[in-house]
Amino acid sequence: MLRQIAALSFGFVACVFAAEFALRGMPVATGYHYLPMDAANPVLRGTAHSPYVYSTGWNFRRARRGTLNNDGFPATYDYRNDAPARVLIIGDSFVQAAAVTPGKRMHEQLTAQIAPAEAIALSRAGGSLPDYLSMAEWGVARYEPAVVVMLIVLGDVEESVVRKPGGYSFARSGAGFELVRQDRPPASLLKRLLNESMLVRYAYDNLALHARLGGTLPKVHVDSNTARGVSEYFLDGLARHIPANKTILMFYRGRHSHSFALEADIDALLAVARARGIRVMDLGPAFTAYERSHPWRLDEAPFDLHWNELAHAYVAEQLAETLRTIPES
Amino acid sequence: MLFHSFEFLLLFLPLVCAGFFLIGRYSPRLGASWLALSSLVFYGYWNPRFVLLILASITFNYLLARRIAARQDTGTARHLLWLAVSLNLALLAYFKYANFFLEAANAALGNDWSSPQILLPLGISVFTFTQIAFLVDVYRGLTREYRFVNYLLFVAYFPHLIAGPIIHHRQIMPQFDNLDNHRARADNFAVGLSIFMIGLAKKVLLASSFAEYADPIFDGADQGLAPTLAAAWVGALAYTLQIYFDFSGYSDMAIGISRLFGIRLPENFNSPYKARSIIDFWRRWNMTLSQFLRDYLYIPLGGNRRGPVRRYTNLAITMLLGGLWHGANWTFVVWGGLHALYLAVNHGWNELTRNVRRPGLWPSRFIGIALTFVAVVVGWVFFRCSTLDGAWRMLAGLVDLRHISEVGLLSGGGLDRLLIEYWIPRDSNYYRGGILALGLALVWFAPNTREIVERASASVSRAVFATIGAVWFWILLLAAIGESRQDSQFIYFNF
Numbered sequence: 035m036l037r038q039i040a041a042l043s044f045g046f047v048a049c050v051f052a053a054e055f056a057l058r059g060m061p062v063a064t065g066y067h068y069l070p071m072d073a074a075n076p077v078l079r080g081t082a083h084s085p086y087v088y089s090t091g092w093n094f095r096r097a098r099r100g101t102l103n104n105d106g107f108p109a110t111y112d113y114r115n116d117a118p119a120r121v122l123i124i125g126d127s128f129v130q131a132a133a134v135t136p137g138k139r140m141h142e143q144l145t146a147q148i149a150p151a152e153a154i155a156l157s158r159a160g161g162s163l164p165d166y167l168s169m170a171e172w173g174v175a176r177y178e179p180a181v182v183v184m185l186i187v188l189g190d191v192e193e194s195v196v197r198k199p200g201g202y203s204f205a206r207s208g209a210g211f212e213l214v215r216q217d218r219p220p221a222s223l224l225k226r227l228l229n230e231s232m233l234v235r236y237a238y239d240n241l242a243l244h245a246r247l248g249g250t251l252p253k254v255h256v257d258s259n260t261a262r263g264v265s266e267y268f269l270d271g272l273a274r275h276i277p278a279n280k281t282i283l284m285f286y287r288g289r290h291s292h293s294f295a296l297e298a299d300i301d302a303l304l305a306v307a308r309a310r311g312i313r314v315m316d317l318g319p320a321f322t323a324y325e326r327s328h329p330w331r332l333d334e335a336p337f338d339l340h341w342n343e344l345a346h347a348y349v350a351e352q353l354a355e356t357l358r359t360i361p362e363s
Numbered sequence: 364m365l366f367h368s369f370e371f372l373l374l375f376l377p378l379v380c381a382g383f384f385l386i387g388r389y390s391p392r393l394g395a396s397w398l399a400l401s402s403l404v405f406y407g408y409w410n411p412r413f414v415l416l417i418l419a420s421i422t423f424n425y426l427l428a429r430r431i432a433a434r435q436d437t438g439t440a441r442h443l444l445w446l447a448v449s450l451n452l453a454l455l456a457y458f459k460y461a462n463f464f465l466e467a468a469n470a471a472l473g474n475d476w477s478s479p480q481i482l483l484p485l486g487i488s489v490f491t492f493t494q495i496a497f498l499v500d501v502y503r504g505l506t507r508e509y510r511f512v513n514y515l516l517f518v519a520y521f522p523h524l525i526a527g528p529i530i531h532h533r534q535i536m537p538q539f540d541n542l543d544n545h546r547a548r549a550d551n552f553a554v555g556l557s558i559f560m561i562g563l564a565k566k567v568l569l570a571s572s573f574a575e576y577a578d579p580i581f582d583g584a585d586q587g588l589a590p591t592l593a594a595a596w597v598g599a600l601a602y603t604l605q606i607y608f609d610f611s612g613y614s615d616m617a618i619g620i621s622r623l624f625g626i627r628l629p630e631n632f633n634s635p636y637k638a639r640s641i642i643d644f645w646r647r648w649n650m651t652l653s654q655f656l657r658d659y660l661y662i663p664l665g666g667n668r669r670g671p672v673r674r675y676t677n678l679a680i681t682m683l684l685g686g687l688w689h690g691a692n693w694t695f696v697v698w699g700g701l702h703a704l705y706l707a708v709n710h711g712w713n714e715l716t717r718n719v720r721r722p723g724l725w726p727s728r729f730i731g732i733a734l735t736f737v738a739v740v741v742g743w744v745f746f747r748c749s750t751l752d753g754a755w756r757m758l759a760g761l762v763d764l765r766h767i768s769e770v771g772l773l774s775g776g777g778l779d780r781l782l783i784e785y786w787i788p789r790d791s792n793y794y795r796g797g798i799l800a801l802g803l804a805l806v807w808f809a810p811n812t813r814e815i816v817e818r819a820s821a822s823v824s825r826a827v828f829a830t831i832g833a834v835w836f837w838i839l840l841l842a843a844i845g846e847s848r849q850d851s852q853f854i855y856f857n858f
Contacts, residue, residue: 038549038828045832053840092844093572241847 057232061089061097063239071218078200079106088132100136115177117152125185130157138343143350162193163268164202174275183282191299211267265303278311287318364408366616367845387545402521413484424494428501444502463691486525522621528631528651544625549827555622556834562615567845570609576601585753595760604802613853636806639731641705679703698745
């Protein structure tokens, strides 16, 4: 019996090693090597100049290899605070653009168009309004940008009240809200060891095991009062760091939104923003017009609804045009 | 519960196996009861309401079969057989064809009768046909006396219940009585899991990949978009490969699971795209259904014993009903009719060239395989489309030489809209072409599952337990891949 169990285990373990060995030659998604997040390092960013591999699905679709820059964000150039004029772009996975070829992301293409000015992109996958606010605070202090551009997507208002490790949320405080950070401690030894295994990484990232293990944000619904309060608090916080006339809110509704509640909350946020003199760019009509006149999609559906390189170039172009209309003073 | 879900692999299957072998060691009859009960749980997992339906059907047919057996060679037996077959077909017709006939009547009579919302019970075609065959053989005196539990297990046996292979009592029921099968045997586990693994790989790695290309093109054609030459061929070839890998993958998985219990299910596919003629194709594709249609429809109709006219008529009836068996849609009828025509031409050609010596040279083999394959591909266009209009659009695309220079799928007018509306993957032409070429190479040149297992059996027998461990790892990995692709049911679950 013992011999049989040993033989069975041997067959299993031998295949584990064979798979591990084979996957080491494949572009398995590694994710970014994030630094711990705490008071000293209040935004989620990676280790400077660390390499990463992005790919998705069992067959490593859209494999990309790249390196984070000096500040631990995905960009092909280091961020400096002495460029002639700096545009700070803040957003979630759409801005992070892990699936886009390095050099073709929106901020990189924008930098090419507005040189010698420079676009600095701060991003956090799964981020929402409180994350954007914290990145604005950190980024404005660090880079002193001339303009802040923030990409808002559907669900950002609702997700603002969800706590997540390595992220921010808006929590009720008396009659209003407060910005709450949930620190991200250094990874445990076991986690670091598992991270070294390509088989584990393949199962976790490529095969989306993280989604089955609860790694995605829960769907939340907030009432309209909460949504309005969150939006007001967010815009108030933003106003403390950058004047309204130097702020652009880009809004992307997504291709197949059917949630009237989410849309209503975002519409309310954008209406308040407009009333405060913030410029709002709704990308929806521009995307529709583009896809009507071109034989290309702007995303990678059905596998990924994030923007592809064409979309990043298109948004960069639209953004460059808008930036030219903003007075320099 | 899908065979490749973790609920099935990590919970249901181990529990059923453990229970069957533990109980079967002490009482084979109780072991069979456990397997029958597990089969009903498996069936009820999808929709508990229909457990009552299948139980009622099994009990009714069993009781009637006993009565027929008791009155063999009498007029009463004949009447009982007719009654049983009619009621079985009526049940099938209600669940599967009520809406189809109602819509046809509406169209013919100009009525506006509303269609009832009828949910098709999974596997109803399989368990109905299995039981009709049993009843006919009882009437013919070809069965032995069977216990109810064995009959229940024979019909509801979960590996084959949903989508076949269609099993015959002569092949299966004696195996339930074989005491050897109630003991866990490592070699059965090694071979069974290996067959299961190959089937799983066919489903999650191949069938699902080809579906990504086929679905948007066929859906687009059904919605009114005219595919270009390249798009139509990519769609048609992708579906040709998808349905083979999907259905043969399912059959492999069913055969593999059954082997764990020592029960050998019949082979259902034998490299059908290597067929040199349509006659040959039907000896290799969905073999258990072909045998059923031959033994219980074509031959009772008279087969080829009553002259050429009756022969071709019988062939046409068999294939048209075979087409309609797949679903209540005119596209299936056309598909069946098309294959009846193919078979008639094939038989006619064989008659004409009966006295001609046929050298087995490779050019003639190649031409035979290529012609058969193209004919089958054209047939699948009707099989896959939801509407006849869509099928005609696809066929027009297959011969639309006006855009022959537009080999790049992304430059074609029709496909541009497909890209936007139906989410065809934006892969490079090299990648897309490579995937299709790989699929074609596999169906034309690679050995099939039986051949692979036969070749590997010598090395498997030298290291049975290591093989089980190794195969189990790959099954779990493939199931995780299937889970990540959100692979849902198999194509033949719809039939």
